[in-house]
Amino acid sequence: MTRIHDMGGRFGDGPIPLKKIEGKIVDDEPVFKKHWHAKAFAITVASASVGKWSIDKSRFFRESLPPKDYAKFDYYEKWSSALINLLVERGLINKNDLIEITKKVKENNLKISQGTNEHPDVLKAKDVAITLGRGGPSAREVQNSPIFKIGQEVRTINYSPNKNVIGGHTRLPIYARGKKGKVILYHKGHVLPDASAHDLGDFPEHLYTVEFLSTELWGDKDGNKKDTICIDLWESYLI
Amino acid sequence: MTEKKNIGHNHDDHHNHSLLPEEPELRVRAIETLLLNKGIINSNTLNELIDTYENKIGPRNGAKVVAKAWVDQDYKKRLLENSTKAIEELSYTGRQGEHMVVVENTPKVHNVVVCTLCSCYPWPVLGIPPTWYKSDEYRSRTVREPRKILQEFGLELDLNIQVKVWDSTSEMRYLVLPMRPAGTELLTESELESLVTRNSMIGTGLPEMPK
Numbered sequence: 001m002t003r004i005h006d007m008g009g010r011f012g013d014g015p016i017p018l019k020k021i022e023g024k025i026v027d028d029e030p031v032f033k034k035h036w037h038a039k040a041f042a043i044t045v046a047s048a049s050v051g052k053w054s055i056d057k058s059r060f061f062r063e064s065l066p067p068k069d070y071a072k073f074d075y076y077e078k079w080s081s082a083l084i085n086l087l088v089e090r091g092l093i094n095k096n097d098l099i100e101i102t103k104k105v106k107e108n109n110l111k112i113s114q115g116t117n118e119h120p121d122v123l124k125a126k127d128v129a130i131t132l133g134r135g136g137p138s139a140r141e142v143q144n145s146p147i148f149k150i151g152q153e154v155r156t157i158n159y160s161p162n163k164n165v166i167g168g169h170t171r172l173p174i175y176a177r178g179k180k181g182k183v184i185l186y187h188k189g190h191v192l193p194d195a196s197a198h199d200l201g202d203f204p205e206h207l208y209t210v211e212f213l214s215t216e217l218w219g220d221k222d223g224n225k226k227d228t229i230c231i232d233l234w235e236s237y238l239i
Numbered sequence: 240m241t242e243k244k245n246i247g248h249n250h251d252d253h254h255n256h257s258l259l260p261e262e263p264e265l266r267v268r269a270i271e272t273l274l275l276n277k278g279i280i281n282s283n284t285l286n287e288l289i290d291t292y293e294n295k296i297g298p299r300n301g302a303k304v305v306a307k308a309w310v311d312q313d314y315k316k317r318l319l320e321n322s323t324k325a326i327e328e329l330s331y332t333g334r335q336g337e338h339m340v341v342v343e344n345t346p347k348v349h350n351v352v353v354c355t356l357c358s359c360y361p362w363p364v365l366g367i368p369p370t371w372y373k374s375d376e377y378r379s380r381t382v383r384e385p386r387k388i389l390q391e392f393g394l395e396l397d398l399n400i401q402v403k404v405w406d407s408t409s410e411m412r413y414l415v416l417p418m419r420p421a422g423t424e425l426l427t428e429s430e431l432e433s434l435v436t437r438n439s440m441i442g443t444g445l446p447e448m449p450k
Contacts, residue, residue, distance in 0.1 A: 006351075
Protein backbone atom coordinates (compact mmCIF):
# COMPACT_ATOMS: atom_id res chain seq x y z
CA MET A 1 0.00 0.00 0.00
CA THR A 2 0.97 3.60 -0.24
CA ARG A 3 -0.05 7.09 0.84
CA ILE A 4 -2.01 9.83 -0.91
CA HIS A 5 1.05 11.82 -1.97
CA ASP A 6 2.28 8.90 -4.13
CA MET A 7 0.21 9.95 -7.15
CA GLY A 8 2.47 9.30 -10.14
CA GLY A 9 0.44 7.73 -12.95
CA ARG A 10 -2.98 7.93 -11.29
CA PHE A 11 -6.05 8.72 -13.37
CA GLY A 12 -8.58 11.45 -12.83
CA ASP A 13 -6.59 14.66 -12.70
CA GLY A 14 -7.53 17.29 -15.26
CA PRO A 15 -5.50 19.71 -17.37
CA ILE A 16 -2.41 21.38 -15.95
CA PRO A 17 -3.52 24.62 -14.25
CA LEU A 18 -1.91 27.12 -16.61
CA LYS A 19 -2.96 30.69 -17.11
CA LYS A 20 -3.88 31.09 -20.77
CA ILE A 21 -5.11 34.13 -22.65
CA GLU A 22 -6.50 33.42 -26.13
CA GLY A 23 -4.86 30.01 -26.04
CA LYS A 24 -1.41 31.36 -25.20
CA ILE A 25 0.27 30.58 -21.91
CA VAL A 26 0.80 33.65 -19.77
CA ASP A 27 3.58 33.09 -17.28
CA ASP A 28 3.27 36.03 -14.92
CA GLU A 29 2.70 34.31 -11.58
CA PRO A 30 4.48 36.02 -8.69
CA VAL A 31 6.88 33.89 -6.60
CA PHE A 32 4.35 33.90 -3.76
CA LYS A 33 0.77 34.36 -4.91
CA LYS A 34 -0.45 35.47 -1.50
CA HIS A 35 1.30 37.02 1.43
CA TRP A 36 0.40 34.10 3.68
CA HIS A 37 2.10 31.75 1.20
CA ALA A 38 5.32 33.68 1.67
CA LYS A 39 4.85 33.61 5.43
CA ALA A 40 4.11 29.87 5.54
CA PHE A 41 7.21 29.24 3.45
CA ALA A 42 9.50 31.43 5.56
CA ILE A 43 8.16 30.16 8.89
CA THR A 44 8.72 26.56 7.79
CA VAL A 45 12.29 27.18 6.61
CA ALA A 46 13.14 29.21 9.72
CA SER A 47 11.61 26.74 12.20
CA ALA A 48 13.80 23.91 10.94
CA SER A 49 16.84 25.60 12.51
CA VAL A 50 15.34 24.98 15.93
CA GLY A 51 13.36 21.81 15.18
CA LYS A 52 16.32 20.14 13.45
CA TRP A 53 14.18 17.67 11.55
CA SER A 54 15.58 16.12 8.40
CA ILE A 55 14.09 16.97 5.02
CA ASP A 56 12.82 13.40 4.92
CA LYS A 57 10.99 13.84 8.19
CA SER A 58 9.33 17.04 7.00
CA ARG A 59 8.26 15.26 3.79
CA PHE A 60 6.90 12.37 5.84
CA PHE A 61 4.83 14.76 7.95
CA ARG A 62 3.36 16.38 4.84
CA GLU A 63 2.43 13.08 3.24
CA SER A 64 1.02 11.82 6.56
CA LEU A 65 -1.64 14.52 6.73
CA PRO A 66 -5.04 12.84 6.69
CA PRO A 67 -5.74 11.99 3.02
CA LYS A 68 -8.88 14.17 2.97
CA ASP A 69 -6.85 17.15 4.17
CA TYR A 70 -3.96 16.44 1.80
CA ALA A 71 -6.30 16.29 -1.18
CA LYS A 72 -8.08 19.55 -0.46
CA PHE A 73 -5.21 21.60 0.99
CA ASP A 74 -3.37 24.18 -1.01
CA TYR A 75 0.41 23.60 -1.22
CA TYR A 76 1.28 26.00 1.59
CA GLU A 77 -1.60 24.72 3.72
CA LYS A 78 0.14 21.35 3.59
CA TRP A 79 3.39 22.98 4.59
CA SER A 80 1.97 24.92 7.53
CA SER A 81 -0.21 22.07 8.78
CA ALA A 82 2.67 19.59 8.65
CA LEU A 83 4.85 22.16 10.41
CA ILE A 84 2.41 22.38 13.31
CA ASN A 85 2.48 18.60 13.65
CA LEU A 86 6.28 18.56 13.54
CA LEU A 87 6.53 21.25 16.21
CA VAL A 88 4.18 19.35 18.51
CA GLU A 89 6.05 16.09 17.93
CA ARG A 90 9.33 17.85 18.77
CA GLY A 91 7.79 19.27 21.96
CA LEU A 92 8.43 22.86 20.84
CA ILE A 93 4.74 23.67 21.13
CA ASN A 94 1.88 21.73 22.69
CA LYS A 95 -1.83 21.25 22.22
CA ASN A 96 -2.68 23.86 24.83
CA ASP A 97 -0.63 26.43 22.93
CA LEU A 98 -2.70 25.67 19.85
CA ILE A 99 -6.01 25.87 21.70
CA GLU A 100 -4.96 29.14 23.38
CA ILE A 101 -3.78 30.82 20.22
CA THR A 102 -6.92 29.78 18.36
CA LYS A 103 -9.01 31.40 21.08
CA LYS A 104 -7.02 34.60 20.63
CA VAL A 105 -7.40 34.50 16.86
CA LYS A 106 -11.15 34.21 17.29
CA GLU A 107 -11.16 37.15 19.72
CA ASN A 108 -8.99 39.02 17.24
CA ASN A 109 -6.49 39.44 20.03
CA LEU A 110 -3.12 38.31 18.61
CA LYS A 111 -0.21 40.01 20.29
CA ILE A 112 3.38 39.60 19.22
CA SER A 113 5.99 40.00 21.91
CA GLN A 114 9.12 38.96 20.09
CA GLY A 115 12.64 38.71 21.34
CA THR A 116 11.95 38.23 25.04
CA ASN A 117 13.31 34.72 25.11
CA GLU A 118 14.79 33.63 21.80
CA HIS A 119 15.79 30.00 21.37
CA PRO A 120 19.62 29.66 21.12
CA ASP A 121 19.34 27.96 17.70
CA VAL A 122 16.96 30.50 16.17
CA LEU A 123 17.84 31.39 12.56
CA LYS A 124 19.04 35.00 12.48
CA ALA A 125 18.48 37.25 9.46
CA LYS A 126 22.22 37.77 9.04
CA ASP A 127 22.73 33.99 8.73
CA VAL A 128 20.06 33.38 6.08
CA ALA A 129 22.30 33.66 3.01
CA ILE A 130 25.04 31.45 4.42
CA THR A 131 22.58 28.85 5.73
CA LEU A 132 20.79 28.60 2.37
CA GLY A 133 24.09 28.62 0.48
CA ARG A 134 25.34 25.70 2.55
CA GLY A 135 22.15 23.68 2.29
CA GLY A 136 22.01 20.13 3.62
CA PRO A 137 23.94 17.75 1.38
CA SER A 138 22.71 14.15 1.58
CA ALA A 139 25.89 12.56 0.19
CA ARG A 140 27.54 10.16 2.65
CA GLU A 141 30.37 7.65 2.55
CA VAL A 142 29.27 4.04 2.14
CA GLN A 143 31.73 1.35 3.16
CA ASN A 144 30.67 -1.55 0.95
CA SER A 145 31.01 -1.40 -2.84
CA PRO A 146 27.97 -0.77 -5.00
CA ILE A 147 26.15 -3.95 -6.03
CA PHE A 148 24.91 -2.63 -9.39
CA LYS A 149 26.77 -1.22 -12.35
CA ILE A 150 25.80 1.31 -14.98
CA GLY A 151 24.12 -0.51 -17.85
CA GLN A 152 22.95 -3.36 -15.63
CA GLU A 153 19.35 -4.53 -15.72
CA VAL A 154 17.64 -4.36 -12.31
CA ARG A 155 14.18 -4.89 -10.89
CA THR A 156 12.50 -2.88 -8.13
CA ILE A 157 11.05 -4.67 -5.14
CA ASN A 158 7.32 -5.24 -5.19
CA TYR A 159 6.36 -3.87 -1.75
CA SER A 160 7.03 -0.80 0.36
CA PRO A 161 10.78 -0.80 0.99
CA ASN A 162 10.58 0.64 4.51
CA LYS A 163 11.89 -2.24 6.58
CA ASN A 164 11.54 -0.58 9.95
CA VAL A 165 8.30 1.33 10.06
CA ILE A 166 4.97 0.03 8.79
CA GLY A 167 3.46 2.78 6.67
CA GLY A 168 6.78 4.58 6.95
CA HIS A 169 8.42 6.97 4.54
CA THR A 170 9.95 5.71 1.32
CA ARG A 171 10.90 7.11 -2.07
CA LEU A 172 10.07 4.18 -4.31
CA PRO A 173 6.88 5.35 -6.03
CA ILE A 174 4.17 2.71 -6.18
CA TYR A 175 3.94 3.03 -10.00
CA ALA A 176 7.51 1.74 -10.25
CA ARG A 177 7.29 -1.24 -7.91
CA GLY A 178 8.18 -4.66 -9.28
CA LYS A 179 9.38 -3.13 -12.55
CA LYS A 180 12.39 -3.88 -14.70
CA GLY A 181 14.76 -1.10 -15.72
CA LYS A 182 18.36 -0.26 -16.47
CA VAL A 183 20.88 1.58 -14.28
CA ILE A 184 21.96 4.73 -16.14
CA LEU A 185 23.61 6.84 -13.41
CA TYR A 186 25.39 6.12 -10.14
CA HIS A 187 25.43 8.87 -7.49
CA LYS A 188 27.55 7.25 -4.74
CA GLY A 189 26.20 7.05 -1.18
CA HIS A 190 23.23 9.06 0.09
CA VAL A 191 21.18 9.22 3.28
CA LEU A 192 18.37 6.66 3.18
CA PRO A 193 15.07 8.56 3.51
CA ASP A 194 13.30 5.48 4.88
CA ALA A 195 15.48 5.73 8.00
CA SER A 196 16.12 9.45 8.19
CA ALA A 197 12.41 10.33 8.10
CA HIS A 198 11.93 8.47 11.38
CA ASP A 199 14.95 9.78 13.31
CA LEU A 200 16.65 6.39 12.98
CA GLY A 201 19.90 7.78 11.55
CA ASP A 202 21.34 8.23 8.06
CA PHE A 203 21.92 4.58 7.05
CA PRO A 204 23.43 5.73 3.74
CA GLU A 205 23.12 3.51 0.70
CA HIS A 206 24.33 3.64 -2.89
CA LEU A 207 21.96 5.66 -5.05
CA TYR A 208 21.28 5.02 -8.73
CA THR A 209 19.13 6.43 -11.50
CA VAL A 210 17.19 3.65 -13.17
CA GLU A 211 15.59 4.16 -16.57
CA PHE A 212 12.30 2.38 -17.30
CA LEU A 213 10.65 1.96 -20.67
CA SER A 214 7.26 3.59 -20.72
CA THR A 215 5.72 0.26 -21.83
CA GLU A 216 7.26 -1.47 -18.78
CA LEU A 217 5.40 0.90 -16.46
CA TRP A 218 2.17 1.46 -18.38
CA GLY A 219 1.79 -1.44 -20.77
CA ASP A 220 1.64 -1.44 -24.55
CA LYS A 221 -1.58 0.52 -24.84
CA ASP A 222 -0.73 3.46 -22.62
CA GLY A 223 3.03 3.43 -23.02
CA ASN A 224 5.23 3.49 -26.09
CA LYS A 225 8.53 1.94 -27.09
CA LYS A 226 10.30 5.29 -27.38
CA ASP A 227 9.79 7.18 -24.12
CA THR A 228 11.40 6.44 -20.78
CA ILE A 229 11.01 7.40 -17.14
CA CYS A 230 14.13 7.83 -15.01
CA ILE A 231 13.84 7.39 -11.25
CA ASP A 232 16.44 7.79 -8.48
CA LEU A 233 16.47 4.61 -6.40
CA TRP A 234 18.44 3.44 -3.38
CA GLU A 235 20.19 0.09 -3.47
CA SER A 236 17.76 -1.64 -1.08
CA TYR A 237 14.89 -0.80 -3.44
CA LEU A 238 16.49 -2.95 -6.13
CA ILE A 239 17.04 -6.63 -6.78
CA MET B 240 16.83 -0.25 13.03
CA THR B 241 15.65 -3.43 14.68
CA GLU B 242 12.12 -3.49 16.00
CA LYS B 243 9.34 -2.80 13.56
CA LYS B 244 7.22 0.08 14.76
CA ASN B 245 3.64 0.37 13.72
CA ILE B 246 2.95 4.02 13.37
CA GLY B 247 -0.37 3.22 11.74
CA HIS B 248 -1.95 3.27 15.20
CA ASN B 249 -0.57 6.62 16.21
CA HIS B 250 -2.50 9.20 14.25
CA ASP B 251 -2.20 11.91 16.88
CA ASP B 252 0.95 13.56 15.57
CA HIS B 253 -0.63 14.20 12.22
CA HIS B 254 -3.89 15.77 13.38
CA ASN B 255 -2.76 18.58 15.65
CA HIS B 256 -3.10 21.10 12.86
CA SER B 257 -6.86 20.75 13.10
CA LEU B 258 -6.76 22.52 16.47
CA LEU B 259 -5.91 25.76 14.67
CA PRO B 260 -8.37 27.92 12.70
CA GLU B 261 -9.38 26.33 9.40
CA GLU B 262 -8.90 29.45 7.28
CA PRO B 263 -5.30 29.08 6.02
CA GLU B 264 -4.40 32.73 6.34
CA LEU B 265 -5.52 32.78 9.98
CA ARG B 266 -3.82 29.46 10.60
CA VAL B 267 -0.51 30.87 9.39
CA ARG B 268 -0.94 34.06 11.39
CA ALA B 269 -1.67 32.01 14.50
CA ILE B 270 1.41 29.83 14.07
CA GLU B 271 3.57 32.85 13.27
CA THR B 272 2.44 34.63 16.45
CA LEU B 273 2.94 31.52 18.54
CA LEU B 274 6.46 30.87 17.23
CA LEU B 275 7.55 34.52 17.46
CA ASN B 276 6.34 34.67 21.06
CA LYS B 277 8.18 31.47 21.89
CA GLY B 278 11.37 32.74 20.25
CA ILE B 279 11.50 29.86 17.73
CA ILE B 280 11.50 32.22 14.75
CA ASN B 281 12.55 35.82 14.23
CA SER B 282 10.56 38.29 12.14
CA ASN B 283 13.61 39.86 10.44
CA THR B 284 14.60 36.36 9.33
CA LEU B 285 11.19 35.80 7.77
CA ASN B 286 11.52 39.02 5.77
CA GLU B 287 15.03 38.07 4.68
CA LEU B 288 13.89 34.62 3.52
CA ILE B 289 10.97 36.05 1.57
CA ASP B 290 13.17 38.73 -0.02
CA THR B 291 15.77 36.12 -0.98
CA TYR B 292 13.35 34.03 -3.00
CA GLU B 293 11.31 36.97 -4.33
CA ASN B 294 14.30 38.97 -5.53
CA LYS B 295 17.62 37.12 -5.43
CA ILE B 296 17.21 33.43 -6.22
CA GLY B 297 15.15 32.53 -9.28
CA PRO B 298 15.19 31.23 -12.86
CA ARG B 299 17.49 34.01 -14.07
CA ASN B 300 20.26 32.10 -12.29
CA GLY B 301 19.56 29.00 -14.32
CA ALA B 302 19.38 31.08 -17.50
CA LYS B 303 22.95 32.27 -16.83
CA VAL B 304 24.11 28.67 -16.50
CA VAL B 305 22.43 27.70 -19.79
CA ALA B 306 23.71 30.71 -21.75
CA LYS B 307 27.24 30.08 -20.51
CA ALA B 308 27.03 26.45 -21.62
CA TRP B 309 25.83 27.60 -25.05
CA VAL B 310 28.79 29.88 -25.65
CA ASP B 311 31.55 28.04 -23.81
CA GLN B 312 32.12 24.40 -24.86
CA ASP B 313 34.55 23.75 -22.00
CA TYR B 314 32.00 24.99 -19.50
CA LYS B 315 29.33 22.82 -21.09
CA LYS B 316 31.58 19.80 -20.74
CA ARG B 317 32.22 20.56 -17.05
CA LEU B 318 28.50 21.18 -16.54
CA LEU B 319 27.51 17.79 -17.92
CA GLU B 320 30.32 15.95 -16.13
CA ASN B 321 29.96 17.51 -12.68
CA SER B 322 26.90 19.72 -12.66
CA THR B 323 27.04 20.76 -9.00
CA LYS B 324 30.63 21.96 -9.30
CA ALA B 325 30.11 23.76 -12.60
CA ILE B 326 27.03 25.56 -11.28
CA GLU B 327 29.01 26.51 -8.18
CA GLU B 328 31.41 28.38 -10.49
CA LEU B 329 28.56 30.89 -10.88
CA SER B 330 28.05 30.89 -7.07
CA TYR B 331 24.73 29.06 -7.14
CA THR B 332 24.86 26.55 -4.31
CA GLY B 333 23.03 25.08 -1.37
CA ARG B 334 19.49 24.40 -0.32
CA GLN B 335 17.63 22.16 -2.78
CA GLY B 336 20.53 22.24 -5.21
CA GLU B 337 23.14 20.37 -3.20
CA HIS B 338 23.40 17.61 -5.80
CA MET B 339 22.74 18.82 -9.34
CA VAL B 340 22.39 16.82 -12.54
CA VAL B 341 22.12 18.72 -15.83
CA VAL B 342 20.43 16.74 -18.61
CA GLU B 343 20.96 17.82 -22.19
CA ASN B 344 18.29 18.09 -24.84
CA THR B 345 19.42 16.91 -28.28
CA PRO B 346 17.66 16.50 -31.64
CA LYS B 347 16.89 12.95 -30.49
CA VAL B 348 16.05 13.35 -26.77
CA HIS B 349 13.77 15.77 -24.95
CA ASN B 350 14.03 15.79 -21.14
CA VAL B 351 11.28 16.81 -18.73
CA VAL B 352 11.49 17.00 -14.94
CA VAL B 353 8.78 16.21 -12.38
CA CYS B 354 8.50 15.18 -8.74
CA THR B 355 5.57 12.80 -8.34
CA LEU B 356 6.00 12.31 -4.59
CA CYS B 357 6.24 15.97 -3.55
CA SER B 358 7.62 18.96 -5.44
CA CYS B 359 11.43 18.65 -5.53
CA TYR B 360 12.91 21.41 -7.67
CA PRO B 361 16.39 22.94 -8.05
CA TRP B 362 15.99 26.11 -5.98
CA PRO B 363 19.43 27.74 -6.42
CA VAL B 364 19.00 27.85 -10.20
CA LEU B 365 15.21 28.06 -10.63
CA GLY B 366 13.91 29.47 -7.33
CA ILE B 367 10.56 28.41 -5.87
CA PRO B 368 8.50 26.18 -8.19
CA PRO B 369 5.43 27.64 -9.93
CA THR B 370 1.96 26.46 -8.87
CA TRP B 371 1.53 24.16 -11.88
CA TYR B 372 4.73 22.25 -11.03
CA LYS B 373 3.34 21.52 -7.55
CA SER B 374 -0.14 20.65 -8.82
CA ASP B 375 -1.65 17.17 -8.57
CA GLU B 376 -2.28 17.33 -12.31
CA TYR B 377 1.38 17.74 -13.23
CA ARG B 378 2.61 15.32 -10.56
CA SER B 379 0.23 12.53 -11.46
CA ARG B 380 0.10 12.76 -15.26
CA THR B 381 3.65 13.60 -16.38
CA VAL B 382 5.08 10.12 -15.85
CA ARG B 383 2.21 8.39 -17.66
CA GLU B 384 1.46 10.78 -20.50
CA PRO B 385 4.34 13.22 -20.91
CA ARG B 386 3.49 13.98 -24.53
CA LYS B 387 -0.04 15.07 -23.62
CA ILE B 388 1.38 17.26 -20.85
CA LEU B 389 3.83 18.85 -23.25
CA GLN B 390 0.99 19.52 -25.70
CA GLU B 391 -0.81 21.45 -22.98
CA PHE B 392 2.33 23.57 -22.72
CA GLY B 393 2.20 24.09 -26.49
CA LEU B 394 4.99 21.65 -27.28
CA GLU B 395 4.32 19.13 -30.06
CA LEU B 396 7.19 16.69 -30.25
CA ASP B 397 7.90 14.53 -33.23
CA LEU B 398 7.40 10.81 -32.60
CA ASN B 399 11.05 10.21 -33.48
CA ILE B 400 12.16 12.22 -30.47
CA GLN B 401 12.48 10.28 -27.25
CA VAL B 402 10.81 11.89 -24.24
CA LYS B 403 12.80 11.22 -21.10
CA VAL B 404 10.96 11.98 -17.86
CA TRP B 405 13.01 12.50 -14.68
CA ASP B 406 11.06 11.79 -11.48
CA SER B 407 13.01 13.56 -8.70
CA THR B 408 12.70 10.95 -5.98
CA SER B 409 16.04 11.62 -4.27
CA GLU B 410 18.08 14.71 -3.38
CA MET B 411 19.49 14.82 -6.90
CA ARG B 412 18.06 17.91 -8.61
CA TYR B 413 17.61 17.99 -12.37
CA LEU B 414 18.05 20.95 -14.69
CA VAL B 415 17.38 20.66 -18.41
CA LEU B 416 19.95 22.15 -20.77
CA PRO B 417 17.77 23.16 -23.75
CA MET B 418 19.11 23.30 -27.30
CA ARG B 419 20.38 26.66 -28.45
CA PRO B 420 17.85 28.13 -30.89
CA ALA B 421 18.88 28.38 -34.51
CA GLY B 422 19.83 31.79 -35.78
CA THR B 423 21.47 32.94 -32.56
CA GLU B 424 25.10 32.70 -33.71
CA LEU B 425 25.64 36.45 -33.48
CA LEU B 426 24.04 36.96 -30.08
CA THR B 427 26.05 37.77 -26.95
CA GLU B 428 25.90 35.63 -23.83
CA SER B 429 23.57 38.08 -22.09
CA GLU B 430 21.29 38.28 -25.15
CA LEU B 431 21.16 34.48 -25.19
CA GLU B 432 20.38 34.47 -21.49
CA SER B 433 17.22 36.48 -22.12
CA LEU B 434 15.95 33.71 -24.44
CA VAL B 435 16.14 31.05 -21.72
CA THR B 436 12.74 30.59 -20.11
CA ARG B 437 12.10 28.83 -16.83
CA ASN B 438 9.96 26.22 -18.55
CA SER B 439 12.76 25.44 -21.02
CA MET B 440 14.91 24.43 -18.03
CA ILE B 441 12.16 22.15 -16.66
CA GLY B 442 11.49 20.67 -20.08
CA THR B 443 7.94 21.98 -20.47
CA GLY B 444 9.00 24.64 -22.93
CA LEU B 445 11.66 25.71 -25.39
CA PRO B 446 13.85 28.80 -25.32
CA GLU B 447 12.38 31.85 -27.03
CA MET B 448 13.36 32.57 -30.60
CA PRO B 449 15.41 35.71 -31.19
CA LYS B 450 13.30 38.69 -32.26
